[in-house]
Amino acid sequence: MKMWVIAFGLTQAVVFGVLAVSVMRLRESKVSLVDNKRNAEICKQLAAEIRGLRQLESVAEENNSTAQLENSAVLAIASKCRINETQIRSIQRIPPESISGTEYIQQGISVMMTNVSLFQVNKFAIEAEHASGNPKTTLISLNEASRRSDSNVTAGRIPHPELWNAQVILTQLVYDATSHSKPPARSP
Incomplete structure (x- = not known):
């Protein structure tokens, strides 16, 4: 019976350890998900700015005559x-x-x-x-x-x-x- 109690305690410890590690990884995954969503929004904004800047030279040439x-x-x-x-x-x-x-x-x-x-x-x-x-x-x-x-x-x-x-x-x-x-x- 003693062996059984030790095996049961050891199994419980392993299960709790696995659960603790899983919970920590879940939290890290949630933080990573939030960061990834924020980075995706920033990338979309930067891509829009880049598209706008690529057109800037042609707009500047068109407006150059009207600026004077x-x-x-x-x-x-x-x-x-x-x-x-x-x-x-x-x-x-x-x-x-x-x-x-x-x-x-x-x-x-x-x-x-x-x-x-x-x-x-x-x-x-x-x-x-x-x-x-x-x-x-x-x-x-x-x-x-x-x-x-x-x-x-x-x-x-x-x-x-x-x-x-x-x-x-x-x-x-x-x-x-x-x-x-x-x-x-x-x-x-």
Whole structure:
């Protein structure tokens, strides 16, 4: 009988040991299952981002022309500021410059105006900054276009405002997804 009790105790110990190991493995399996589901969701999201990034270059090329302020938009802004088209001497593109270490380029437009008041130049600069693409006024250069006669003031006549020849340079930063610049190397 003693042998039977020892065999029964030993069998019970083995069964409990197997059950304990099985329960631990079951818990590990549940944790692995949760991790695998989370990893599968992350993989789906990354795959969607990769598909989107593969199309980015073609979208960037299509949108590149619309990012730059068009001449018609410059003339519309000038018209808002009561600057006639005949007062716009030229609208010239400044060659784009890449900004080192980034994937941005700087695009510029030089607008030359003749016989405009200081108020018109200021209003043009402010209105231009609200245009599509968010150009910023980076330079305003003025040269006197006409001298007003001080005799007009002394004779009691209403003086005409001073008129200027002006150059306004508008600058935009545009993301260039087609550039292949590499970010600076990180230090460990």
